[in-house]
Amino acid sequence: MKRVLVTGGAGFIGSHLCERLLNEGNEVICLDNFFTGSKQNIVHLLTNPYFEIVRHDVCTPYFAEIDQIYNLACPASPIHYQYNGIKTIKTSVMGTLNMLGLAKRVKATMLQASTSEVYGDPIIHPQVESYWGNVNCIGERSCYDEGKRCAETLCVNYHNQNGVKTKLIRIFNTYGPKMHPDDGRVVSNFIVQALQNKDITVAGDGSQTRSFQYIDDLINAMIKMMNETEDSFWGPVNIGNPGEFTILSLAKKIIEMTGSKSKIIYIPLPSDDPMQRKPDISLAKEKLHWQPEIKLEDGLRKTIAYFEEFLKNSCKIR
Ligand code: NAD
Ligand code: UDP
Numbered sequence: 001m002k003r004v005l006v007t008g009g010a011g012f013i014g015s016h017l018c019e020r021l022l023n024e025g026n027e028v029i030c031l032d033n034f035f036t037g038s039k040q041n042i043v044h045l046l047t048n049p050y051f052e053i054v055r056h057d058v059c060t061p062y063f064a065e066i067d068q069i070y071n072l073a074c075p076a077s078p079i080h081y082q083y084n085g086i087k088t089i090k091t092s093v094m095g096t097l098n099m100l101g102l103a104k105r106v107k108a109t110m111l112q113a114s115t116s117e118v119y120g121d122p123i124i125h126p127q128v129e130s131y132w133g134n135v136n137c138i139g140e141r142s143c144y145d146e147g148k149r150c151a152e153t154l155c156v157n158y159h160n161q162n163g164v165k166t167k168l169i170r171i172f173n174t175y176g177p178k179m180h181p182d183d184g185r186v187v188s189n190f191i192v193q194a195l196q197n198k199d200i201t202v203a204g205d206g207s208q209t210r211s212f213q214y215i216d217d218l219i220n221a222m223i224k225m226m227n228e229t230e231d232s233f234w235g236p237v238n239i240g241n242p243g244e245f246t247i248l249s250l251a252k253k254i255i256e257m258t259g260s261k262s263k264i265i266y267i268p269l270p271s272d273d274p275m276q277r278k279p280d281i282s283l284a285k286e287k288l289h290w291q292p293e294i295k296l297e298d299g300l301r302k303t304i305a306y307f308e309e310f311l312k313n314s315c316k317i318r
Helices: 012-023 078-083 085-106 142-162 186-195 213-227 248-259 283-289 296-317
Strands: 003-007 027-032 051-055 068-071 108-113 165-171 200-203 209-211 237-239 244-246 264-269
Touching: 003 012, 003 085, 012 027, 012 213, 068 085, 078 085, 078 142, 085 108, 085 142, 085 165, 108 142, 108 213, 142 165, 165 213, 165 264, 186 200, 186 248, 186 296, 200 248, 209 248, 213 237, 213 283, 237 283, 244 248, 248 264, 248 296
Parallel strands: 003 027, 003 068, 027 051, 068 108, 108 165, 165 237, 200 264
Antiparallel strands: 209 244
16 A cells, blocks of 8 residues: 555546545545635545545645655646736745655655646647747746746756656646536536537637547556656656647537537637647557547546536535
8 A cells, every 4th residue: 555645636637536546545645725626526535544635735845754746736727827827836836846855855756747738839749748849938828837847847857866756747638527617628618608508618710729638548647657667767758638629629519419509609819828739649658558548529428417417516506
């Protein structure tokens, strides 16, 4: 049994990860400041004696005797990470620094949740790990993008200088049950709008592309990467689904799958919104023997079912 610390464990990805780690027989400490995470996401785990919640902010040091750290703490949706850009930078930089300090002290392995946003608005397509990216360091998204880039740099330096076992994954757009219904990310936004027959808000002309990965595929990759024993492989490695869709086609697909009466409306494209995104996952295939299994339609069906239930229950509460 390993003792595993999951920072950001009450968030969308973190809560799925805590559940999986417990199911695999680990002891899990879920550390979160509940900025975007919710107790609802993890309440069902509380009866497990090997699960612990710690209300804590990663910007201040934390000490515990642990074997592994999954460092996920950081708001991930543009409206949340832009709400307080300075705090977002602190979370990525000081938070990662604190977790690396802990990993160094207790000799834990740390997996850092990096992001496709390190590529910015990419001019190389699909994106390969060797591409350095195209980020506007003073733009609206920079608090997140540059914070995450610096976190990668910290991991590499702790690894090279202090021998800390750090693993870097670059996560591409991930969706699934337990996404925050109001965090503005495109899949949850469109599904919630469609289920309520509200207008579907397509940004720009909807020709920008994204590649959408279902949560279960990501969790499989995270566990594989953490437990990968080949000594020379520390990442960064792209983890995403290479299926590429325009945002307009996603809106149409969700309207069709929900049988919604919603109309598509066009809203201004946010600044620095990347125009295309698709991971090259050759490295993950080669080193982790991993590739995504879940097709967009299948993942959307599960996510729609989750939000249907969620909206029904929130109506009952009101
Ligand atoms: P999320 O907002 O649902 O989860 C983030 C969690 O971190 C929340 O529970 C939040 O309360 C917590 N948190 C934020 N700041 C904190 C702080 N200072 N101290 C302690 N806890 C803090 O987002 P998510 O989608 O689950 O993303 C998790 C991680 O994965 C993030 O680091 C994000 O950058 C990364 N990521 C996500 C995606 C995606 O598509 N979901 C893509 C790329 C990278
Ligand atoms: N988007 C949209 N309508 C929405 C929310 C998002 O058209 O209601 C667009 C957004 O402008 C971007 C894409 O969908 O082009 C993905 O946005 P998201 O915030 O989910 O992720 P990110 O931009 O970080 O990849």
